[in-house]
Every structure is written in C-alpha cells, then in structure tokens.
Amino acid sequence: MTESHELDGGELADLAGMIPPEIGNLALSNPLDWGLALGVSAAGFAAKSLSAQEESGVGVRAFTRTVMDQWGAAAGGETVVTVAWELAANAIQYALCADVPAQQPGRAWLGLMRREEAVICAVTDSSPAPPLPRSTAPLDNDGRGLHMVDRLSSHWGWSRSSSGTKTVWARVPTTW
Template sequence: MRLVDAEQGCGQARDFVRRALGDWALDHCSADALMVVTELAANAVLHAAPHATARSSAAGEPEIWLKLSLRRPAHLVCAVTDPSDSPPVYPHTSDPLDEHGRGLRIIDALSEHWGWTRRQPFGKTVWAMLPTGREV
C-alpha cells in the first residue's frame, strides 16, 4: 500500500494493518504490529522528506510504501520502503526525555528480527519480523 502523505500516512498504515490482520485471522498480533508499523512509517516520513524533491510522486510527496506479508504461518513481516539511501540509525544511548530516537528501540523490542535492505536505484526498505504464535 502506498502511504499518500506525511500527515495521514501513519493513520492509513494503521487502518491497513487492522484490515489485513483481520482478514488473516491475526487480530491477536495487532497491538505489536500496529506499534511496529507506526514506528516504521513515522521514521520513513521523517527521514524521507528531505529526499522528496528528487524522488517523489507527481504530487511532490515522497514515495513511501507499506507491505505486510506472512512468512510461513509463524511470522508476520512488516516492511516500509522510502526513497532515502541513509540506513536506519539505532541510537546507542537515549535520554528518556528525548522526543525522538525511540522508534528503532521499540521495533527491536517487539520483533524477533528487524533490518534493512538497500533498493536500486535508490532508497531502502526497513522491515521487522513478528511472531504470529502459529506453528510452522
């Protein structure tokens, strides 16, 4: 799903996740998946915005895509693609009063694995794998 704009992107992402998990009978995964997708989408919107002019849609918005997939029945993969070539930065130290810098820590805490992949000719996909509680 393409996230249309920065102001509504996180809300669109959450609605998409709720619908998909409901369709897949994975409602029990929704709390963690919603948090992870919100953080992935917020990071993409925040960090892709500087690249929007050179790598944007016809409307001038950065191209940000959300994809959910099941990797076998045991894992849900949440992935967000944005036009930024900069890798995600996991903060080594964080002041509890900082406004920013907790997103990847949250993703790390809620997922079994997370990472990122460089895209060609530009951009990246940041993904997180969450357990569904189903057997393989």
C-alpha cells in the same frame, strides 16, 4: 473485506505509474494484485502507499489493524500495528519530509506479509540514509522507533537496492 471494481485502461495506466520501482515491472491484473505478481499468495500480502500527510499514523495503523483482522490474528496483531507504524514513521520523517528536493519526490510503501508464525512488516523508501537507532533518553518523544522495533520483533534489518531505495523490515511473531 476490501471492495474491488473493474479498472479501465486509463486507471490501469495511472496505477502503473504508481508502482514503486523496487517491485519491478509487474503485469497489472484486474483487479490489481501485487501479492500474486510478487509470487506471494494474495491472501498473505498487503501493501499501502505512504504519504507525508500520514504523519499522525491514523491511516497506517487503521490499514494494518484491518489487515490483521482480515487475516485472523489471534495474538500479536497490536504488536504488528505498532511495528508497522514505527517503520512507516521513519520513512515519513526521512523520505517524505519537506526537505526532499522537489525534483526527487520521496516515495514510500508499507508491505505486510503473512507467514506461518509471524508477520513481516517492510517499508521501502527513497531515502539513502541507513536506519540507525538513536541513543536517546527514555522519556524523549523522538528517537525511540527502532528501539521499539528491536524489542517487539524477533528480527529486523534493512537492505539497499541497486536503484538506491532501501527497505527496512521486521519479523513480528504472531499466532492465527
């Protein structure tokens, strides 16, 4: 179970600056509960900020695995871990890479939402580029991510917000 502590005014102000614009102006609760502010039960929503330093995927996989364990996934948990990492890896590569101009720092977030028979994995990032599956040789180390997402999920897609961010999502069948 995740530990929480009371936040003081300075910590709340710091957190307010970290909330991605696509989530909107949320009322910060104490402890911070983005799921409730989004109208999603807190027990069924988890989010993680992504950074370029996570390019190995250890943090993203560990976060997703922990959430799946806490939610009691009976089957499909490792598939959710794989899909979440593939979506996050694209955001890290294209929105948080060194090529992003300093005046436009990249931001990316992973969100997991528990549904009755599935988990929705969604990654929002600041890259304007649409997610396009690349045609690649089967043994290439790069370019297979969206092909894997397509195979492992029942549905996937993407949308662009009016602020220019995009969200790529996938629905992964899971049992509890």
